[in-house]
Amino acid sequence: MVKKLSILNKLRSSNLRPTKQRVEIAKFLFEREKTFHFTIESLAKSMAKKTSKEFALATIYNTVEAFKKAGHLSEVHLKGKNNRTYFDTNISNHHHFYDNETSELIDISENQIKFEKIPNAPNGKKIANVEVIINLKD
Amino acid sequence: MVKKLSILNKLRSSNLRPTKQRVEIAKFLFEREKTFHFTIESLAKSMAKKTSKEFALATIYNTVEAFKKAGHLSEVHLKGKNNRTYFDTNISNHHHFYDNETSELIDISENQIKFEKIPNAPNGKKIANVEVIINLKD
DNA sequence: GATTTAATTTAGAATTATTATAAACTAGAA
DNA sequence: TTCTAGTTTATAATAATTCTAAATTAAATC
Ligand SMILES: [Mn+2]
Ligand SMILES: [Mn+2]
Ligand SMILES: [Zn+2]
Ligand SMILES: [Zn+2]
Numbered sequence: 001m002v003k004k005l006s007i008l009n010k011l012r013s014s015n016l017r018p019t020k021q022r023v024e025i026a027k028f029l030f031e032r033e034k035t036f037h038f039t040i041e042s043l044a045k046s047m048a049k050k051t052s053k054e055f056a057l058a059t060i061y062n063t064v065e066a067f068k069k070a071g072h073l074s075e076v077h078l079k080g081k082n083n084r085t086y087f088d089t090n091i092s093n094h095h096h097f098y099d100n101e102t103s104e105l106i107d108i109s110e111n112q113i114k115f116e117k118i119p120n121a122p123n124g125k126k127i128a129n130v131e132v133i134i135n136l137k138d
Numbered sequence: 139m140v141k142k143l144s145i146l147n148k149l150r151s152s153n154l155r156p157t158k159q160r161v162e163i164a165k166f167l168f169e170r171e172k173t174f175h176f177t178i179e180s181l182a183k184s185m186a187k188k189t190s191k192e193f194a195l196a197t198i199y200n201t202v203e204a205f206k207k208a209g210h211l212s213e214v215h216l217k218g219k220n221n222r223t224y225f226d227t228n229i230s231n232h233h234h235f236y237d238n239e240t241s242e243l244i245d246i247s248e249n250q251i252k253f254e255k256i257p258n259a260p261n262g263k264k265i266a267n268v269e270v271i272i273n274l275k276d
Numbered sequence: 277g278a279t280t281t282a283a284t285t286t287a288g289a290a291t292t293a294t295t296a297t298a299a300a301c302t303a304g305a306a
Numbered sequence: 307t308t309c310t311a312g313t314t315t316a317t318a319a320t321a322a323t324t325c326t327a328a329a330t331t332a333a334a335t336c
Contacts (some may be wrong), residue, residue, distance in 0.1 A: 017303060020302090021313085059313080061294070063314080065158060076217075085217065096239065097260060111251050114254040115254065122244060122274070128275035131273065132269070133215065134257075134259070136260070136263040137263065138262070155283065178323085198286080223322085
């Protein structure tokens with residue numbers, strides 16, 4: 001009940017009508033203890049299993065895009081072995097371990113990395129953010 | 139003459155037959171003062187202009203992949219606005235500024251960034267390399 | 277230099293991720 | 307309830323990349 005309400009608030013406050021599909025997806029993404037990473041494909045499968053009916057792929061794409069625009073999701077700008085886009089329910093600034101073998105992403109919190117030296121942005125530009133990807137091997 | 143030879147050596151030593159197409163591409167990529175970044179599309183256009191005939195796209199893909207496997211090129215694991223893969227003739231460990239507006243990549247040499255603190259790899263894994271992408275804004 | 281063979285190139289088809297379209301449906305205002 | 311704009315859906319379109327099978331070519335062998 002409490003959880004359901006906070007999801008409705010999250011959607012309403014983002015100007016997203018709480019449709020059945022959005023509520024189901026939001027519950028799956030946000031009603032959990034820990035944040036996680038997913039792809040459109042994995043989310044589509046999860047929703048199909050959870051609700052035992054297929055959501056249109058376009059709905060998955062649209063909803064994820066809408067949540068991203070509303071700031072409820074972030075996109076990991078990384079290009080893995082498989083050419084899929086990763087999304088993240090962790091919307092804070094943070095970094096990642098990436099295991100190219102397993103295509104697994106692991107969070108590194110912002111305070112786990114400190115720079116001793118970092119270059120200035122080129123003339124006329126500013127630094128928007130810094131993303132560190134630590135590629136793993138066996 | 140000297141340049142042509144080093145290209146032939148580069149190909150032969152990588153077990154790549156120096157075909158007309160590979161030599162043309164290698165000359166374009168490696169016979170220059172500074173390293174640079176490119177996409178398959180930009181390379182295909184460059185080769186078409188340079189030689190005034192179209193290379194099959196599959197040849198461009200195959201050749202870039204072969205050069206990558208042979209260690210003559212690296213791939214930048216970044217996912218830009220446009221969903222294109224970037225390749226880099228700079229094969230040393232280094233970092234990048236990325237301007238999402240212009241889709242431009244700028245090199246940051248390894249020694250321009252120093253870490254004061256960095257996490258250990260998860261159990262059973264090692265760090266293969268660390269990639270820093272500094273996203274730019276206006 | 278001609279012959280032979282395996283590697284390579286090529287045009288085009290196939291695949292995959294993503295986006296667009298337009299008709300059917302629905303949340304929420306009136 | 308009625309109305310309407312927003313949403314979902316199936317499907318088509320697009321775009322990057324990979325596959326295929328036939329034609330070509332590098333280079334080893336005669
Ligand atoms: Mn790749
Ligand atoms: Mn995106
Ligand atoms: Zn994350
Ligand atoms: Zn570079």
